[in-house]
Amino acid sequence: MATKATTDGRTKFLLDERDLPTKWYNIQADFKTPAPPVLHPGTSQPIGPQDLAPLFPMELIKQEVSQERWIAIPDEVRDVLRLWRPSPLYRARRLEKALGTNAHIYYKYEGVSPAGSHKPNTAIAQAYYNKKEKVTRIATETGAGQWGSALAMACAFFGLQCKVYMVKVSYQQKPYRRIMMETWGAQVVASPSPDTQSGKKVLEQDPNSPGSLGIAISEAVEDAATRDDTKYSLGSVLNHVLMHQTVIGQETKKQLEKADDEADILIACAGGGSNFAGLAFPYAADKLTGRNKKLRIIAVEPSACPSLTKGTYAYDFGDTVGLTPLVKMHTLGHGFVPAPLHAGGLRYHGMAPLVCKLYDEKVIEAVAVPQIATFQAAVQFARSEGIIPAPESAHAIRVAIDEALRSKKEGKRKTIVFNLSGHGHFDLGAYEAHLAGKLQDYEYPAEKIAEALRGVPQIKG
Numbered sequence: 001m002a003t004k005a006t007t008d009g010r011t012k013f014l015l016d017e018r019d020l021p022t023k024w025y026n027i028q029a030d031f032k033t034p035a036p037p038v039l040h041p042g043t044s045q046p047i048g049p050q051d052l053a054p055l056f057p058m059e060l061i062k063q064e065v066s067q068e069r070w071i072a073i074p075d076e077v078r079d080v081l082r083l084w085r086p087s088p089l090y091r092a093r094r095l096e097k098a099l100g101t102n103a104h105i106y107y108k109y110e111g112v113s114p115a116g117s118h119k120p121n122t123a124i125a126q127a128y129y130n131k132k133e134k135v136t137r138i139a140t141e142t143g144a145g146q147w148g149s150a151l152a153m154a155c156a157f158f159g160l161q162c163k164v165y166m167v168k169v170s171y172q173q174k175p176y177r178r179i180m181m182e183t184w185g186a187q188v189v190a191s192p193s194p195d196t197q198s199g200k201k202v203l204e205q206d207p208n209s210p211g212s213l214g215i216a217i218s219e220a221v222e223d224a225a226t227r228d229d230t231k232y233s234l235g236s237v238l239n240h241v242l243m244h245q246t247v248i249g250q251e252t253k254k255q256l257e258k259a260d261d262e263a264d265i266l267i268a269c270a271g272g273g274s275n276f277a278g279l280a281f282p283y284a285a286d287k288l289t290g291r292n293k294k295l296r297i298i299a300v301e302p303s304a305c306p307s308l309t310k311g312t313y314a315y316d317f318g319d320t321v322g323l324t325p326l327v328k329m330h331t332l333g334h335g336f337v338p339a340p341l342h343a344g345g346l347r348y349h350g351m352a353p354l355v356c357k358l359y360d361e362k363v364i365e366a367v368a369v370p371q372i373a374t375f376q377a378a379v380q381f382a383r384s385e386g387i388i389p390a391p392e393s394a395h396a397i398r399v400a401i402d403e404a405l406r407s408k409k410e411g412k413r414k415t416i417v418f419n420l421s422g423h424g425h426f427d428l429g430a431y432e433a434h435l436a437g438k439l440q441d442y443e444y445p446a447e448k449i450a451e452a453l454r455g456v457p458q459i460k461g
């Protein structure tokens with residue numbers, strides 16, 4: 001029977017297609033000091049646009065370094081985003097009731113995209129700019145399979161070929177993700193693969209390597225760098241990728257206004273940092289400019305791969321082999337291979353430099369949570385709200401629930417907003433393991449991290 005709260009209170013806050021944002025928000029415009037420069041992997045000197053040209057179309061390179069606060073979203077990109085955007089903001093009334101909390105809990109649901117997560121928000125933009133600059137083929141990596149699916153779909157829309165290096169553990173855990181990518185026309189291989197020198201090198205050292213995002217990035221970068229017809233595309237970490245995701249936070253602001261509510265706490269999981277940035281950056285702007293000092297913004301990562309909470313803030317490679325430029329970020333060491341967690345999209349040794357800068361300046365907070373507690377939160381959410389979340393997104397749910405319970409205990413009513421970055425329909429193997437009590441928590445891998453950190457280049461800055 002419906003409760004009073006569900007009949008009287010509104011549950012969904014929807015925007016019209018006309019409310020789809022027309023611009024991306026570039027947080028670099030509001031930084032008091034510039035973001036640390038990106039360095040050349042060979043010379044350790046700041047790189048210029050030409051250094052990145054073999055990998056990315058020029059328009060994306062310009063966005064990467066732009067200091068403009070707002071960048072117009074091309075109509076061709078908005079036309080595709082309109083297929084599922086604006087995405088809904090839900091008030092999690094049933095979860096609130098289950099928790100008996102006085103907190104208001106909202107979630108922005110990005111799982112409504114055809115690929116099932118926030119990733120198409122940038123995939124569409126990246127495919128568009130590649131097409132515009134006459135690129136015919138794109139190479140990429142995928143961890144959870146969400147990014148590969150998003151790019152495969154985007155390439156299908158813009159008539160581009162797509163090769164996806166899929167982290168081996170995910171390739172084995174999620175055959176349906178692979179089939180989804182193939183349905184959109186992409187070619188998918190398990191990484192480390194014998195198709196690249198980087199993959200071969202890893203396989204020689206460890207034929208049973210489960211793979212990692214860092215290794216798969218090395219393969220995709222090598223693929224793009226060694227072919228004239230191919231550029232590389234990354235689903236997170238880079239400044240322009242984070243910026244493409246800011247449609248999420250811009251919409252959320254409008255939706256909360258409709259709900260006549262204001263966020264006290266924002267929460268999102270962070271693998272490379274893009275869904276977090278998407279929700280958080282338009283709000284972080286208000287913190288940076290002093291308009292909203294009280295807001296807490298929390299990034300959530302797995303205890304087994306805790307780059308923000310336990311990593312070093314230093315220049316490091318974005319990939320395992322050391323092919324990418326050096327970026328200043330919180331890193332566990334580019335040689336660190338995380339345990340085969342089910343949240344494949346959070347198995348990355350580093351974090352987006354823009355997110356790291358905000359963390360270093362204490363504009364945002366970070367928390368690490370273990371795998372089993374994360375799945376418990378996911379199941380509680382599914383049983384009250386219906387949606388089965390992606391294991392990555394479930395990290396945000398864990399902390400949203402913890403904060404809601406704290407709100408109840410302290411008797412201070414908080415409004416908590418989290419990003420439900422994707423659904424978990426292709427992660428049911430992980431749910432099966434959880435329900436059968438077979439999931440394990442991985443200890444904080446202190447020794448492995450210490451060893452990997454010894455491999456971080458010694459660069460001042």
Ligand SMILES: Cc1ncc(COP(=O)(O)O)c(C=O)c1O
Pocket residue numbers: 117118143144145146147235236237269270271272273274275276344345346390392393421422423
């Ligand atoms: C559903 C989902 N959420 C979050 C992430 C983490 O990536 P990011 O930190 O870039 O949002 C992924 C990555 O694959 C994902 O699939």
